[in-house]
Amino acid sequence: MSQYPFRRLQTELASLIASLPAESRLPSEPELARRMGASRATLREAMRSFEGQGLIRRRQGVGTFVVAKVPVMDSGLEVLESIESLAARTSLPVRMGELQVREVSAGDGSAAALEVPEGTPLTQVERVIYTDNRPIAYLVDTLPVDVLAAAELQTGFTGSVLDLLLRRGDPKLTQSRTDIRAIGATSEVARALQIQRDDVLLHFVAQLYAKDGRVVDYSFSYFLPGYFHFHVVRRVGKT
Amino acid sequence: MSQYPFRRLQTELASLIASLPAESRLPSEPELARRMGASRATLREAMRSFEGQGLIRRRQGVGTFVVAKVPVMDSGLEVLESIESLAARTSLPVRMGELQVREVSAGDGSAAALEVPEGTPLTQVERVIYTDNRPIAYLVDTLPVDVLAAAELQTGFTGSVLDLLLRRGDPKLTQSRTDIRAIGATSEVARALQIQRDDVLLHFVAQLYAKDGRVVDYSFSYFLPGYFHFHVVRRVGKT
DNA sequence: CAGTGGTCTAGACCACACG
């Protein structure tokens, strides 16, 4: 179809990556560009999709590495489930890193989403989920302080606000309304997930409802494609 | 946080776009780059996200234009629905373009997905969905020829294989298993949707099941974010 | 410190649309 260098680099890179053992380091970018007869800019463009697929990992100041094949977390969307329990089902070890708990004041977006007045005090929980020292998800939950106080997160919090609320048993949770989006990583999210700006991410925006109809949690989740497979069964016919 | 030109360009571009009337043309890229004191490469990077949001549209050989605000198609994923009927609910005019119908032979992927032997004759239907002369979705359906023959698509096909099968009433359809992914556009898909390579897309891969348990359709759908909002209600609790 | 990836520049050439 098209004989752009980009295409050629993609196929050459695919073979190169496939030919290398897991964990091994690729040649440096200037070296690879020289070998493949292209500019570094074009080479880097071609490398992007491989990182999105989770096949390679770039680390500034260190190098680019072939990633060992990681089992994918496969989940149906009908039931709300934390990454932790999903990982447990897949027997995939995950851990939490970079936990930040903040008290904030409800602004435009969070006030509307949580159905509270602007200025309502909120607890904001932000953390990165790792598997095998690789960030794979970035999660931000926002809740009214009377639902969850910052103090409750100081001990024994393992990463899932959902699991914490379920364990506590109050409030009683019923369902989540989740918007599903595809976005390019902003600089902030890219840094948290150790990927490049504009890399593709699956993005969930969810409101969690309690039995009394109250919105108890408003969350943003960012997932690295290649580590997650989400699916849904859609029935045919009218609402 | 970071004083990279990229950030500055993004905010300057945001103001510029917001300040211009719909349908108006932006200055050319070299001109804009000069005005904003950056290289064309950086400018183009900064413009990407705006195209993904559907705020601007670039057309090779013509220029870059501010897009009139288009109503978003919002859909729950619980019920399988064609873009056409979704658009009808939103009273958004859509039309089909670039219809291609092919007869192919089942290979690795499609044979497994359709649960037929390799080599089974298949009908492949490929088309782009437009609203307001803007491609917003690219759809590829693959079905066994005994479910749908190419001849049936010659007249009166308006873009939805689902609607066609439902109208025909045979086979009886029950549900679809849909995988939800986020990907960067390949060169081919980018061309079909008139976007840039690596632009972010929402991607559905679906198997459509008939009452007898047979897989009757295997489809790939690519959606421009900014024109679609998909959501799902997830219940809390065990499987 | 040396070497890596991350960002940016200036300029070139190509593909395309339109008069």
Added chain:
DNA sequence: GTGTGGTCTAGACCACTGA
């Protein structure tokens, strides 16, 4: 033909890692 966006190059400098 002219002007637009699409691709690519060569080279520079920055930010980060680890010896």
